[in-house]
Amino acid sequence: MQIATWNINSLTVRLAQVLAWLAANPVDALCLQELKLTDDKFPHEALREAGYEAAAFGQKTYNGVAILSRKPLRDVVRNVPGSEDTQARVIAGTLDTPHGALRLVNGYFVNGQAPDSEKFAYKMQWLQALQDWLRTELVAHPQLVLVGDFNVAPEDRDSYDPIGLAGTIHHTQEERDHFQALLALGLHDAYRLFEQPEKSYSWWDYRMLGFQKNRGLRIDHILVSEALRPSVRACTIDRAPRKNPQPSDHAPVVVTLAD
């Protein structure tokens, strides 16, 4: 089975591209971030015609996450329970597979703006709350996949300019420590389970021909639990949609698990 994650930077603007991508890549589940629309405007019907059900968690203007799936998603949770977060950043649900229940957690992690900002402090709190929740989620759901736009470049090789950007947002030690703390829960970066091309990124700035010059960051990730690790067959970044007219600034990441 295949699970994908894609920050589409407005589902209103990108719906046609999402449908085209799904037609070419009929994954079992697609996790979206930055819907930028309220739930009453979510395009359930267009997605249903494409063969996907959706659990959405949106808000006006900013944020918003959804899980699209070919088969029903159950036990859906919106945001980290008890977190009182006013921003729509997490949606989770369970898919029943031939190998048992698979818990899927989709996050639009806080950007954090700058290391000395209030938004960065919020990012740190948010990451801690996610970590604390996932610790218990993993006990309840040994087969768990955490996907999303993490807004963290975990290592220097995940940035086009690790020296020039050292200590700036996405590159700070605090953010990387949080990423490592997620791995320490018993999660594995699916992309790094395989040999990958150098300079592999999932996001490129719209400005200054960022994509054309491959000045990007690898900040969209798929983490799999220990129980799922032996099942992972591949993990790839699909750069093709970034070449579309009016693209999202992020590319989809896809993991393939043994059937």
Place this chain on the structure above:
DNA sequence: ATGACTCCAATGTGGAGA
């Protein structure tokens, strides 16, 4: 370069993203 590009809310221009 407090930039660049894109989206949103809104019709002025600024916030936010990363």
